[in-house]
Amino acid sequence: MASKQLINAVNGYENYIQRKGVDEQVIDAFLKACNVAIRTEKDIDYGLTITERTKALINEFTQKNAGGSIWELERYAQNHDIKGGYKLVDQFYEVLRLESFYRFESFIYFMERKRNWSKRFYYPRRKTLNIVAQDLEDLENRKIKFYGLSMPSRVGKSTICIFFLAWVALRRPNSHSAMGGHSGILAKGFYKELMNLFTTEEYTFAELFAYWHPEYANASIPTDKSADEFTITLGDPDRFATVTCRGIDGTWTGAVDVSKDGYLYVDDLVRDREHSLSPTRMENTYQEYLNKMVDRKNDGARELMVGTLWNVLDPLERMRKQYEHDPQYRFRKIPALNENDESNFAYEINGFSTEYYRDMRDKLDNAEWMAKFMQQPYVREGLLYTDLRLFNGILPDGDFRRIGVVDVAWGGGDSLSMPIGAEYENGDVYIYDWVFNKGTKEVTIPLVVGRIIGNEIRQTRFEGNTGGDLYCQYVDEKLQEQDYKCSCTSRKAPNKVEKLSKIIAYSGDIKRKFIFLDTHRPTQEQMKKDSDLGVTRYYRNDEYQAAMDELSMFVSIGGNEHDDAADGLTQLEMFIENPNNTAKVEAAVNPFRRY
Structure with missing residues (x-):
């Protein structure tokens, strides 16, 4: 619990703001208070309350004195190659670092700090993906035990979930999680993307890991890995890795473990359209998912299932029908076009415009359009109103x-x-x-x-x-x-x-x-x-x-x-x-x- 001395100090800063407004001196004071609350006194709830307040103060001061948000100030510094950037930007990222262990969105923001704004994944997509980030944080905080996410292809659903697994690895490097997809090729892609997050200078994972785990300060990241088995270990070496990537067609029994504090992350079990049109293959896929993947979960392990819905036999759709009324299960569908017939994914960078999706709707068979883009799975056999x-x-x-x-x-x-x-x-x-x-x-x-x-x-x-x-x-x-x-x-x-x-x-x-x-x-x-x-x-x-x-x-x-x-x-x-x-x-x- 936060000390009375700290609470009184923060209240004093608020009184100062009432009298004199926001200035650099009070921002410095709030930043120190955030560090004391989270790093020294370990009162996370109070600490996160004042980190939110500190971010708001920085933005307010930036808006007043620079005419834009803190993000716009950072973008300006990058575009004009201002060495060292600005103190306010550094302070803002210091707050994000303090939040990075507890706030998933703050973790992603800090992870991409070194990247040019034009190459960042999350910031250009935050308007749409913010709700996904919050859902994933609720999953980690055990408000739910299963999260199902369906979105069109190439809009960032897999990437944000891979960031999530990296966040879990930061928080619990000795936990065991598994990432599975329809094939070994897909698993290889998961492995490479995770390794990119963990090891490249483009991301700040090493800095965050040393910050939150000083006991591993001199250890390499990862401590163990296998490009053949697609395994990555961050903490103490163990029989099972921190993260194992494996196709559903690979070996799971005896090779994969999902600990009680870990995750089974299932992404795109249906390979393609041809796969989806075969009821036999779809049933076999579902049974393999249950008997190979779910079977590796220990009691207490949570699950994340992601994909583009093809038809009602899709494993994700079957899970939704079975558990959609269970409050421990949450299913999120984000279609290509919203209720106003406008794109949900018109991102600032590498997005998909309203015109693009409307053109696809005109070209595709309606059942496939509804499934692949609007996340309304179909049953091709028995459709009554075709060729209208x-x-x-x-x-x-x-x-x-x-x-x-x-x-x-x-x-x-x-x-x-x-x-x-x-x-x-x-x-x-x-x-x-x-x-x-x-x-x-x-x-x-x-x-x-x-x-x-x-x-x-x-x-x-x-x-x-x-x-x-x-x-x-x-x-x-x-x-x-x-x-x-x-x-x-x-x-x-x-x-x-x-x-x-x-x-x-x-x-x-x-x-x-x-x-x-x-x-x-x-x-x-x-x-x-x-x-x-x-x-x-x-x-x-x-x-x-x-x-x-x-x-x-x-x-x-x-x-x-x-x-x-x-x-x-x-x-x-x-x-x-x-x-x-x-x-x-x-x-x-x-x-x-x-x-």
């Missing part, structure tokens, strides 16, 4: 009627689904709009009412189950309040088994008759040109895209997490075939109404 008809957003000339039905949802994970189409005399139905929203009725009712009026729909139907008839009544009342004439009816839907049968039965008609918006989003120039020409061009908004994503993953065999998109289209086709098979909703006073 698409149009460019401009409705063809000719007479049509606007139609829409509502698959009701009240929130809680399910989506209200209201596909809206233009039905032509030849039977084609152009789905040009779609309400697809997980909100409560307070959110979705105004959306439904707005779409009915905006599209001049005069007849619509609601699924009558689970209060759907009441939802229909709410909408009908809102339409009457706005003096809009629309026949709102409800119809009871079949049970779950019958529902799947109906969806399958009508899927052929939907694929034959329904035409969906393509993935093209018009540019500002295109939208202006359309406006000048008086052309109305529809395009997929976020809700439409979410509906199509769900629809493309719907399978006729196995389970589906959600069927809202498919069910909404099925109800629309049934409504087209028989619009009068309904029950009329009469507006009445509802004593239970809360809307």
Whole structure:
């Protein structure tokens, strides 16, 4: 526990700041207090509190006096080859060094101190990878015992995890951890990257190791290694190495140990697309993972599994389905495009732009796009809605009627689904709009009412189950309040088994008759040109895209997490075939109404 003398001193520094503001003298004082708290008095919690405060003070002082952040000041010094840099930058890194044993992000920052900012791994990617760094720190602090991470390829997921294993080795050089992948070639890559972190002058691992383990100050780093066995030992030589890298096709029994304070790190067990398309190979891979890799864990060992999800048979996806509700297991998915259809990985350096990912989406089969880039694994066998008809957003000339039905949802994970189409005399139905929203009725009712009026729909139907008839009544009342004439009816839907049968039965008609918006989003120039020409061009908004994503993953065999998109289209086709098979909703006073 921090001494009263230290606490009083820090409080005095704060009083000084209140009177005179932040200056170099008080920053020096805070830095000394950080050293005393962590290195002398060993009060880590209090020490980390004042290290955070010290970093904030340095940034505040830098911003005020240099017009930028401490990182911008460091970048300026590097770009202008200012020998020795700046005192403030050195002080900031001194704080990071004090935190490096306890804060994973601080460890990475300090590890890359000698690297030019243009070559650094973490800083340009921190906006996206910060949440991953925090997850990994929670794993190390035993807030969770299993962490599953899925991201697209080449965005840094393996590198940050290798940094993590280096951090664990710094903290516990005599622990035993294992890194495994789909092949020995991959294991060799892990070994080389770890050795690069441990031994090259480009990184500061040797400095940190001597700082936190003075008893090894004169020892070589590593103390033992094998380029043939892919083993690295940092602490006292032992039968098992600090880190062993091994392909799943290699020898594990008797050669690999994961100690109770170590990690099993599994990265990319699925070799490639061909591997993922074979259910037999996928099952064999999963069984090998359990019987070769997991078998080497001692009681208390933790696990980190990383990969790009290929399909639902992927070991990581199987683990997620089995344990996603267990608070000791955490699964993090970061897709290529966020909810605004923008890149999550538009890094400052070596990133992937929104345009790059949208172009890949247009080129790839939707199932593969969703799996490899959006981390939504697929089952290729049994996909029901493949080879859908698409149009460019401009409705063809000719007479049509606007139609829409509502698959009701009240929130809680399910989506209200209201596909809206233009039905032509030849039977084609152009789905040009779609309400697809997980909100409560307070959110979705105004959306439904707005779409009915905006599209001049005069007849619509609601699924009558689970209060759907009441939802229909709410909408009908809102339409009457706005003096809009629309026949709102409800119809009871079949049970779950019958529902799947109906969806399958009508899927052929939907694929034959329904035409969906393509993935093209018009540019500002295109939208202006359309406006000048008086052309109305529809395009997929976020809700439409979410509906199509769900629809493309719907399978006729196995389970589906959600069927809202498919069910909404099925109800629309049934409504087209028989619009009068309904029950009329009469507006009445509802004593239970809360809307």
